[in-house]
Amino acid sequence: MPPQPATPAAQFTQLLSATRRGARLARLLAVEQIAQWGWPPDSERAEAAAVVVAELATNAVRHGCLPGRGFRLSLVLLQGSRLRIEVTDPRGDRLPAVSGIADEGGRGLVIVDALADGWGVLPYPPSGKTVWAEVSSVE
Numbered sequence: 001m002p003p004q005p006a007t008p009a010a011q012f013t014q015l016l017s018a019t020r021r022g023a024r025l026a027r028l029l030a031v032e033q034i035a036q037w038g039w040p041p042d043s044e045r046a047e048a049a050a051v052v053v054a055e056l057a058t059n060a061v062r063h064g065c066l067p068g069r070g071f072r073l074s075l076v077l078l079q080g081s082r083l084r085i086e087v088t089d090p091r092g093d094r095l096p097a098v099s100g101i102a103d104e105g106g107r108g109l110v111i112v113d114a115l116a117d118g119w120g121v122l123p124y125p126p127s128g129k130t131v132w133a134e135v136s137s138v139e
Contacts, residue, residue, distance in 0.1 A: 008084075010037055010077040016057070018065035018089070026057035026073045030085070037077050039137055048115040049083050049135045055108035056087040056131050064089025064129070081137040082117070088130040092123055 012033045016022035030053040031041060039046040053073065060071040074086040112119050112133055119133035 008076045008078055012073075012075040014073050015070050016073060017070050018061050020061065022070065023054065023057040023061045026071075026087070027054040029073065030075060033075055034077075034083060039083075043137075045135060045137050049085065052085055052112050052115055052119075052133050052135060053087075055112050056085060056133065059108050059131065060087050060089040064091040066090045078134075083135045083137065084132060085116075085135065086130050086132045088124050088128055090128045092127045092129045 012029075014026070014029055016026055027050055031046070031050050034046055034049055035041045039049070053075075057071065057073065064071060069090040071090075072086075072088040074084075074088070076084040076086070078084055109119075115135065116133035117136050119131070122130045122132065124130045
């Protein structure tokens, strides 16, 4: 687990509904926010960050939802041009795992692993979890 930043350069947090629409909105909000922070929207790293957000948000909706509970998207711009993406859902009992390429479904974390500089899972007491990933703006 990488250390938590002492002083982030900028932060964004949004609660979203645990629906396909909420997952799509997470990606759209992330694209807009990182563009406001100066990452060119058509750059390879901005596109990688958007895909990572989409995969983590989709996982939260498909595997981490509980009736009446949403998920939280947090973006933290760190010193050194790194973006930390965090998606928190209420299902701490369902920890993500990277599936094999031949598996039906479950490829989202294979994609995250390929695009992110690192990722992991943290407990979010009392019952949830946060799946995080970091993407550098340097191509």
